[in-house]
Amino acid sequence: MIKRSFIGLAKPRIEYEALDLTVPEPRIFPTSKKVTLLLNQAYEPFGKKNAVLLKKGDTVKTGQKLSLYEGSDVYVISSVTGSISSISPFLGEFGRSYTAIAIDVAEDEEMDEQFKALSVEPTMDIAKEYLSFIPGNPPASLFSSGDTSPSIDTIVICGVDCDLLITANQHALLSDEKAIAKGVGILKHITGIENIIMAAPEHLMQNAGVSGAQVRVVDAEYPATLPRMIMQDILGKTVPAGKTCEEMGVCFVSAEAVAAIGMAFDQGYIPRYKKLNLIKKDGDSVMISARIGTPVHEIFSAYDVTINEKDRIILGGPMTGSSIYSEHHPIQPDTSAIIVQDGRDLALVSDYPCINCGECIRICPAKIPVNMLVRFLEAGKYEEAAEEYDLYSCVECGLCSFVCVSRMPILHYIKLAKYELGRISTAEATNA
């Protein structure tokens, strides 16, 4: 954890982890006995009109596409061969509903050949049908350009990771050069977008140059790699408050996902290994490559991480990740890091009020009047906060909470406010 320096006058400079160029290959994690895949759709086997396609005991092959309901375009790609042992509802952050599909892994691996036959000639439909559940988690908008309203005209490939301590994208850039070049070619071909920009850190310029995309340097100081900051600093477009980058015609995709697209069409098999950093309690970082769906506790036991009561397990980076409540939680396509924090050295939030010290104002990259904003959010005045105090300008970097002297959960308040306002507007839209 980065501590405040003795000289508090200077603004802290928090840098991204720079990947060592001589980094060894990530350690391949052996396939576990049981994997769980999270399907981004609620599990309602009885209320739905459409037939449920999956049931307990079904056998699945590696790389097989699994859809829960007939006619649904939401799917997961099985990362193992085995039989489905359970299908259950799963509740994620902010009340998002998922379906957890647990698979008992069989001894012998059998590859599904459905994609291979199609992959000879890459098209948008194939990518959409098979490649949204790949390591690096490409956004839905990447494969939907042309047919939906916000038309994408620029693709930005992130060669750096959005959060601190994570090196999955940098590693993809370094070791999967060919796959990325292939992926960029395929993206150009299937989307018809010529304007593909690679945002890479300075020390990986050479590797980024091979990809065939236009290369731009990203600053090494957090939060320069957050989409909205890249939009402003690299593309020179400022995203208006309340709009998304997609609405501005820019789609962000991670280098790992591009590499996975390249690999999928190259080999005919959908990649199933996710690169991730395991950051242990003492701060040691190990880069591993594990099958999507591997439960995190198996990784802990393999790397001698002892987990006690009241520890904290985080999927993702220290600034924007999310903590999980079960060590059986699986690795997902967007899990780039697992951080374990000892319960004794957690920095917990407090219920102290804002003392107006101004630290957040000085560090906020979006120049939001955080001191005023947080007062309105605490009182539940979300609409005023959005109108007068720039709630929607927030890039959600978490730096305000990081420096808060009162240790207020500022980012939490901001996300809650955005969520509540989103609920209100959906309710209004449906009632109108």
Add this chain to the structure above:
Amino acid sequence: MLNQKKFIVSHAPFWHDGSTITARSYNMLIATLPAVLFGLINYGMPAVGVVSLSISSAIVWELLFNKISKRTITIGDGNAALIGILFGMLLPATSPWWLVITGTFVAVVIGKHIFGGIGGNPFNPVLIGMAILMVSWKDFFDFNEALVNYDLGFAMVYPLSALKHLGTSGIDAFSAADLLMGQQSGAIGATFGLGLIIGGIYLIIRGVIRWEISLSFLAGVFVTALFFNISDPARYAGPAFHLLTGYTLIGAFFLATEDSSSPVNFIPMLIYGAGTGIMAVLIRNIGAYVDGVVFAILLMNLVNPLLDKIRPKALGKVV
């Protein structure tokens, strides 16, 4: 799955830079020490009594208020102690015990907790306490009268009242170097200019106070005093005198910079600081009071919410 371990689940970010309100308060307490110790050595046991009583009574008032209002006990954050020590620093060494206790009551309860505790106060609590005492018991704040029994080896005349009553001819005895080194009579913790400056610089370096406020305050005092001095050198003292006497330095580094009652954006901080400095000299030179820092800061506290509306445009803001 039933007897699985329970983890702490919280929201991002999962890192914190480790700063706390307690550390902030204690840093300010440390920064006051040079000036306070100098005052204690000069004025002896009565000053020790006043400062100790001031700190302890401020803490007790806060504890009592916490108990009565059934809220969490907040004396551990050091803010009450800070209010206490700053309040003690502003008093003459001969202040009676009841004056100190009344003052800290006003400061802690009326100045701070009525508004919801730390962070909620629109005015600097210490100055609320001081202002009410100064208006109610004027005589105790006449430093010439209060310190009449002291002889510390330098002119025991309160420089600002000498200036007020006699014009610049009354302050010939004070050289800037003497004033800086604390060779002047006055409040316990406000006379040792060098100590206050050292404390202030420490706080600025540690990032506890905002340098913009302190510097613009001093600049405001300097420029205004300079203009007065040029216009009538016989009546108005020069800028150095105004900078080093009365509550100017303690005001610049410890009082005007109070978090909750001062602005946080860059331009508002400059306006706030400069405005306070200008008002302080205006009150000293053409107002009724001998020292104007207390009322100048309170007045600018009042303007603070308006000033803080001047702020940079947020990212992607559509106007």
